[in-house]
Amino acid sequence: MSACVWAACVCGTQICYCSLSAEILLLFSGINENVYEHVSMWFTGNMKQLLVWIQRNLLKERPELFVQGDTVRPGILVLINDADWELMGELDYQLEDQDNIVFISTLHGG
Amino acid sequence: MPVLCSSCSEKRAVLKRPKTGHSLCKACFFWAFEEEVHHTIVTAKLFKPGETVGVAASGGKDSTVLAHVMKLLNQRHGYGLELMLISVDEGITGYRDDSLETVKRNQQQYDLPLKIVSYEELYGWTMDAIVKQVGLKNNCTFCGVFRRQALDRGAVMLKVDKICTGHNADDVAETVLMNVLRGDIARLRRCTAISTASEGDGVVPRCKPLKYAYEKEIVLYAYFKKLDYFSTECIYSPNAYRGYARTFLKDLESIRPSSIMDIIHSGENLSVRDGVKMPVQGTCSRCGYISSQALCKSCVLLEGLNRGLPKLGIGKHHRLHEKLLSQQPLTESEQRKLKPVDF
Numbered sequence A: 001m002s003a004c005v006w007a008a009c010v011c012g013t014q015i016c017y018c019s020l021s022a023e024i025l026l027l028f029s030g031i032n033e034n035v036y037e038h039v040s041m042w043f044t045g046n047m048k049q050l051l052v053w054i055q056r057n058l059l060k061e062r063p064e065l066f067v068q069g070d071t072v073r074p075g076i077l078v079l080i081n082d083a084d085w086e087l088m089g090e091l092d093y094q095l096e097d098q099d100n101i102v103f104i105s106t107l108h109g110g
Numbered sequence B: 001m002p003v004l005c006s007s008c009s010e011k012r013a014v015l016k017r018p019k020t021g022h023s024l025c026k027a028c029f030f031w032a033f034e035e036e037v038h039h040t041i042v043t044a045k046l047f048k049p050g051e052t053v054g055v056a057a058s059g060g061k062d063s064t065v066l067a068h069v070m071k072l073l074n075q076r077h078g079y080g081l082e083l084m085l086i087s088v089d090e091g092i093t094g095y096r097d098d099s100l101e102t103v104k105r106n107q108q109q110y111d112l113p114l115k116i117v118s119y120e121e122l123y124g125w126t127m128d129a130i131v132k133q134v135g136l137k138n139n140c141t142f143c144g145v146f147r148r149q150a151l152d153r154g155a156v157m158l159k160v161d162k163i164c165t166g167h168n169a170d171d172v173a174e175t176v177l178m179n180v181l182r183g184d185i186a187r188l189r190r191c192t193a194i195s196t197a198s199e200g201d202g203v204v205p206r207c208k209p210l211k212y213a214y215e216k217e218i219v220l221y222a223y224f225k226k227l228d229y230f231s232t233e234c235i236y237s238p239n240a241y242r243g244y245a246r247t248f249l250k251d252l253e254s255i256r257p258s259s260i261m262d263i264i265h266s267g268e269n270l271s272v273r274d275g276v277k278m279p280v281q282g283t284c285s286r287c288g289y290i291s292s293q294a295l296c297k298s299c300v301l302l303e304g305l306n307r308g309l310p311k312l313g314i315g316k317h318h319r320l321h322e323k324l325l326s327q328q329p330l331t332e333s334e335q336r337k338l339k340p341v342d343f
Helices: A010-016 A024-028 A032-042 A047-057 B024-041 B059-075 B096-110 B119-123 B125-134 B139-158 B171-183 B185-190 B215-224 B240-255 B259-269 B295-306 B318-325 B332-338
Strands: A076-079 A103-104 B052-056 B082-089 B114-118 B163-166
Touching: A010 B332, A076 B215, B024 B059, B024 B215, B052 B059, B052 B139, B059 B082, B059 B096, B059 B215, B082 B096, B082 B119, B082 B139, B096 B114, B114 B119, B119 B139, B125 B139, B125 B295, B139 B163, B139 B295, B171 B185, B171 B215, B171 B240, B171 B259, B240 B259, B295 B318
Parallel strands: B052 B082, B052 B163, B082 B114
Antiparallel strands: A076 A103
């Protein structure tokens, strides 16, 4: 089983659409489409494990802007297949093949 | 396992509403969100038929959702309003120029007239130039004070009857907290009001139709509707104090989502005991704008910039106002205190 982690922040043109804040954009700045493949090949587990994986592999600096304790920092919305993760079991959600995970930060100006 | 919408019981729910705890599908969420804003507008009697209303548009999520919802509700419920977009160009390269592009696209998408007023044309200073002189310490003071007035000037130029801004429930709760923390009783008393009273000439009444809309819902509304908005932090920003209030509020919300509404409720129902000293609202003797001092904050800040004494408007220097008004020179020790610090 593997899941595609759309960190939702890459690909120049999609930035506005994905509405990821510069904050997260910065955190994920190393990602490109190849990493998606990389992620989809390597990742198995639940959301809790995914956050640990992201922290270890994708966040090079200031992880506190993304994670707090073992969950995401309050104010960052998580969508699993375009549905609020609060409906999906949050950290316990078991990732499945082809899942799309989107992180949207609300922690910036309007 | 998909959760079903608690309203229509047919489609898959896409979000859990922080305000009500309901799980709704996209269509039911859109409807609930829009009708709640409508309810806010009607209950508070924010507009009258025939009025021209300026939507303060920054290109960010809140104002984009506001413009979209205002346009939609105006049609759906026949408010009879004429809507326009008003934007302020602070002159921040790499930030506002990009977000204004978003506003220009919104203008096309929503087919609304757009007026952009710039700090440069109003004050002769861009934020870029201000930051060069004052550094990154108090620059947000300049920006905030100038923006408030710039919106009013834009509104007067466009001859709108009212301005609506995209302040959401989280913003209002944050402001209540900040005013408590700062002991700013005058602002604490008025910050939860949904609209400002008419304050005199040159000041257009303002209102906040999204006052009871949670930020989470605004972001998800924009996301699911695929609205075109701009989301970058201001390059000069970190408004540090607000940042702490924000983080604190978000932490509270994650434990108890109703915290945001509860704080607003507390703010709305506070009453200030008689005898508490309040600033008396007057007008600026230079530009005529509302001010509780002889000179309004904007004029003082501007005077400071033009004299190369940027700290003039930072902190309390009221006793210097008379001197400034009568164009008397400042003493050397007065000047020294107001010079920019090296940074």
